[in-house]
Amino acid sequence: MNCRSCGMPNLKPILSLGNMPLANGLLKSPEEPEETYPLDLVFCPDCTLVQLTGNVDPDKMFKDYKYYSSGSKTMLKSAADLVEKTIASEGLNKDSLVIEIASNDGYLLKNYVKAGIPVLGIDPCQKIAIEAMNNGVPTYIKYFKLELAKDLIDSGMHADVIHANNIMAHLPYLNDVVEGISILLKPNGIAIIETPYVRDMIDNCEFDTIYHEHLCYYSLLALSMLFNRHGLSVVDVEHLSIHGGSLRVTVSHNAERYNERVYTMAASETFTLDDYRYYEYFGKRVEVVKDDLSDMLYGLKSNDKHIVGYAASAKGAVLMNYCGIGQYLDYVVDSTPAKQGLYTPGTHLEICDPSKLLETQPDYALLLAWNFADEIMSKEQEYIKRGGKFIVPIPRVRIV
């Protein structure tokens, strides 16, 4: 296999998680047959892109997607703040156009609609796109590709702003999408890309964010080389805490918009994230988390404690399957109506409404969406008051 970004053939192994079911492949019944696929992470020494070796058919993962971005107040607030900042910085108005790739349920674009700014959402999942249209966000039910970008241009569209939140990691045809962004953007337009940051994944041992949807794991250097290849410059960068640590990069054809923060972060990545040795021992640290977590849950179960999973997240599926801890959990709770009544991939645990937590009052809740720990624990004060405790697995296993 060659690098997904630069095409070079020198990929080096980082970590193999073995054969895994699809992390969002929720089952209608525990008996439903499910496919597993290899999950192998490699590093490209030529462009520093960390990536998976194999591809799974995108339709299997995204056509019946059950992840609603509006499911988290943290996400909604982050999106609203970004829109407010962008309207001001770009001087957007009724003659502008904002496009979002993987616009989900309209969680971000609805803020532009409220401000009277024309938008277009693009998302391949019909059910979620209908939710967006009900939010007043016009949405094309398609995958964003170069071909679609050309059709939009032929119909007279050029974008002042393109948003791409948590999608750059998911693309098997990287260069095709970035070329589409490049031709669709106005000369002084900007694309704002948010994607989990590979430095946080490695430093905080966030191995559960490695799953088949996430084909690529970006450093600023890798993103810069990818966008430069298509005539776009990274002109600004922010390091966000969302989703366990993300980069928000701004790219433009107009390199004069350059912010010194880009140089500072790129310098901090040199001789670290561009060096294979930085990734070489990640696997060994993952084994420590795996052993600590399974030892802790085994010990609690041996003392007749009851433990449940909190959040039927994609990362939770990887954590439970890789650490072999599904056997210690009674069930999983999740606030997403579309997930309730289904079963977790690989571990086949029933997904229930969070109200079940107070009904059965388990001794422990393993936080499978640890990136939303504050939001979730603030919601479950009653469970905690009654003596319930949360186990947070990443970056190190601890009871809070």
Ligand code: DWN
């Ligand atoms: O890239 C992706 C990341 C950004 O989000 C997608 N591939 C899929 C998804 O991954 P994930 O499922 O690991 O993401 P989350 O956002 O950590 O999972 C949140 C889950 O937690 C949802 O199923 C909803 C649930 N939840 C809950 O039950 N109660 C979330 C909150 C905030 C809550 O209060």
